[in-house]
Amino acid sequence: MNTTITAQRSPYLWEPSSERIEQSHIKAFAESTGQPLFPYERFHRWSVSHLAVFWSAVWDYAGIIGDKGDRVFVPGPSMPDSTWFPEARLNFAENLLRGSLDRIAAYEANETGVQGSITLQELKQSVAKAQEGLKQLGVQKGDCVAGVTKNDIQGLVALIATTSLGATWTSCSPDFGTKGIVDRIGQVKPKVLIATLSYQYKQKPFQIEDKIKQTTEHLEGLSALVTFGGETDIEGIESLSWSELCNNEAEEPTFEPVPFNHPLYILYTSGTTGLPKAIVHSVGGTLLQHVKEHQLHCDVQQGDVLFWYTNTAWMMYPWLVSGLASEAAILLYDGSPVRQDSLTHLWDIADEVGITHFGTSPKYLDTLMKAGVDLKNTHSLDSLKSLLSCGAPLAPEQYNWIYQTIKQDLFLASISGGTEIIGCFVMGSPVHPLKQGEIACKALGMAVDVLDERGASVYEEKGDLVCTKPFPSMPLTFFGEGGEERYRKSYFSKRPGIWTHGDLAEQTIDQSFIIYGRADTTLNPGGVRIGTAEIYGVVDHIKEIKDSVVFGAPKDHDEEIVLCIVTEQLTEDLAKEIRRQIRTKASPRHVPKRIYQVEEIPHTINGKRVEGAAKTAALGKEVKNEASLRNPSSLQAFRQLSEKEFV
Secondary structure: OOOOOOOOOOOEEEOOOHHHHHOOHHHHHHHHHOOOOOOHHHHHHHHHHOHHHHHHHHHHHHOOOEEOOOOOEEOOOOHHHOEEOOOOEEOHHHHHOOOOOOOEEEEEEEOOEEEEEEEHHHHHHHHHHHHHHHHHOOOOOOOEEEEEOOOOHHHHHHHHHHHHOOOEEEEEOOOOOHHHHHHHHOOOOOOEEEEEOEEEEOOEEEEOHHHHHHHHOOOOOOOEEEEEOOOOOOOOOEEEEHHHHOOOOOOOOOOOOEEOOOEEEEEEOOOOOOOOOEEEEEHHHHHHHHHHHHHHHOOOOOOOEEEEOOOOOOOHHHHHHHHHHHOOEEEEEEOOOOEOOEOOHHHHHHHHHOOOEEEEOHHHHHHHHHOOOOHHHOOOOOOOOEEEEOOOOOOHHHHHHHHHHOOOOOEEEEOEEEOOOOEEEEEOOOOOOEEOOOEOEEOOOOOEEEEOOOOOEOOOOEEEEEEOOOOOOOOOEEOOOOHHHHHHHHHHOOOOOOEEEEEEEEEOOOOOEEEEEEHHHOEOHHHOOEOHHHHHHHHOOOOOEEEEEEEEEEEOOEEEEEEEEEEOOOOHHHHHHHHHHHHHHOOHHHOOOEEEEOOOOOEEOOOOEOHHHHHHHHOOOOOOOHHHEOOHHHHHHHHOHHHOOOO
């Protein structure tokens, strides 16, 4: 089936029933504001034209626990100078630990299956004990606690206990190397490090006690190490096990009220062009953005089960954790998404615990698609209401495959945002019909647009994804010396007063969106802008290709497209087929001039392919931060591309 990747007036793949619309959060929210939900474009325009009224209404609708204060939005001289809820006081943990005490708050699963669950009552008790232990270590409001933690219930307790004290949480995944961990949490000088001493991936155990010891040697100001899965001694700092930390009589947590703009999380960019940026996010901005996205855009209802396949280093981990604030249960999964004996392991778990919202990536879905998995014939998925995807654009062919092989009555949403905003600019909607290859709408409260190089708003053509008005989950700053300057330079230097996100996007005439990839990796052969996602959308579905990366290489004052693939054997016939499919499904301009076979593609630790590092290595330049890559040795092949034969 030939499918173009640029926007079409394609038929709807799914339409919400009138019953689903009537029962949705977004419908109830619109009624609470006195604004009509339809047409959605008008409702969205109201949300960004009356920012204070809208975000105050989100606070009220979600039942945020805290004192809102009288003022909601104080405009500043420029977008990053604006202030939200300057009089508000609240506690993040208190807003997570809400609802019926006997409800399931979290499930825990790994490569061997579901390991257990915890009720809200049990979670509150665990948080109380961890909170008391952290107090005894001297942790208080304004301190930073770092985690090298698995995606499990103990890690969740550590995070919530930290935020209950008004302290700031930051975390890395245990599969990071020592340099990758230190490059991140070493910047923020945590008072306490909470770390696991082991983890498992692809059914292989890893012992990381030595890595944790090496990490502590590089953490300035560290006063204590708390370890899961054993004890270890570090000279000069207090060392204790998690069970020792929690060995106290505390039963009920207390909650330290903090300002709306108090630091909650420090998250990190991938760091492929230098030291990772340490982005500071606020308590109120994070909470308000997440309850808006969960309830209004994903329709997460009380009692639902929310899952996203993530590790503790990616922004989707705090996004998942915030599901507790909507009184949903969350599923915490640690390990590989597939097992050697089963590609559908996660779906087995989905059936067992009744996942309602399944979050994943296009890469995982493509693995299932290439293997011919047909979940309709193997799993019931009765509870599944929504499939969510991010990390890369969802290819048009994947939309069809999902409805053909997973479930027909399914709210599918590809979402796009970033670590920098701990949320989304464009999202799905439970009341929008779905078109192939498109993201349904602008997120409410987000003044999203697509601008060309002149700064004009454009439709039906590619441009820069921007946000023209402030929103609560903008970063407080970048951590460290010169952080404010670096923050403003990153997002406001191209267009002063406008957030330029760095994505190449297209806005259709009915205000849905297509994301083509990062603007800084945009291909430009013959002066025509091409998003890398347009090529991946074809190549990723060719069965012979296991992985790929594409970039532009300078050639005679122009640029030619270079495609590198992982395959059993790159033959002339395969190269012809690749070019034929790209020419047919995209355009002749998308066809790569050179195709190389390589052993592996560079990926970040979070699994994203890195066009920039591949291109930099291929051009013989220095890749600044190889520690941010899961497989830095992969770059050697790109450094030698000029010596390799291409087809």
